[in-house]
Amino acid sequence: MRHARLLPVVALLAACPFAPAFAQDMPLGIGFAQAEEGTWWCNGARADTALECATRKCEAESGGQECRATRWCFPAGWTALMVVWLPEFHSTHVLCGMPGEEAATAAMRAICDAGDEFSQCDLVLTIDPDGKQSDLIGLSWPGPAAGESPSR
Numbered sequence: 167m168r169h170a171r172l173l174p175v176v177a178l179l180a181a182c183p184f185a186p187a188f189a190q191d192m193p194l195g196i197g198f199a200q201a202e203e204g205t206w207w208c209n210g211a212r213a214d215t216a217l218e219c220a221t222r223k224c225e226a227e228s229g230g231q232e233c234r235a236t237r238w239c240f241p242a243g244w245t246a247l248m249v250v251w252l253p254e255f256h257s258t259h260v261l262c263g264m265p266g267e268e269a270a271t272a273a274m275r276a277i278c279d280a281g282d283e284f285s286q287c288d289l290v291l292t293i294d295p296d297g298k299q300s301d302l303i304g305l306s307w308p309g310p311a312a313g314e315s316p317s318r
Contacts, residue, residue, distance in 0.1 A: 193241030194297065198260055199224040201231035205247060205258050209297040213238040239263045245293040246270040250278070251286040253311070267292050275307060284309025 194209040197216030206223040210216030217235040224233035239245070239262035248259045259277060264270035270292055278287035289305040 193295065195238060195240035196242035196245055196262055196293065196297075197235065198237040199233050200236045200258065201228035201233045203231060204228055205236075205260065206233075207245075207293065209242060213240070236260070237262065242293070242295050242297075244270040244295060246274050246289060247291050248274045248278070249288045249290055250281060250284050251288075251309070252283050253285065262293075267294070271305075278307050278309050282310050285311040 192211055194211060195213060195216055196207055196209050197213060197218075197220045198205060198207045199217065199220035200206075201224050204224070204227070206220045206227065208216045208219035208223065210219065217238060221233050221235050224231075237260050241263065243263040243265060244267050245260065245262040246264070248261075250257050250259055259274070261270060261273055261277070264273060271289060274287070274289050278284055281287075285308070287307050287309055289302050289307075291302055292300050294300075
């Protein structure tokens, strides 16, 4: 009976050597920081460290603009960044946690089509779940404010 109580402890101690390998297989999250003229990101297992990393990158590269941590997704999944053009300014939309690159692109297209005030949407990059960034050039859609119907 006395040994039966020790069984969970023995099992836990036996599993400890495998803990680092298990932690490496954990999905990563992705954190974002934004300034007026840019968006920076970092992958990480914890929100606080990924957001701090993204904010540090922003502060180092934004030319003195104010940086704010803006988004955390866990697991990161596929991420897409899109610049949306409005009559007076532009904004950056970040979408993360998507199951695939095609799903992320389709979701951004749907966001563009739904924004009555959007004149154009430029999908600028995707990031895979492991943090590999793919810059996209020329992937744009006219928004509803450009005078076209959303069913293009």
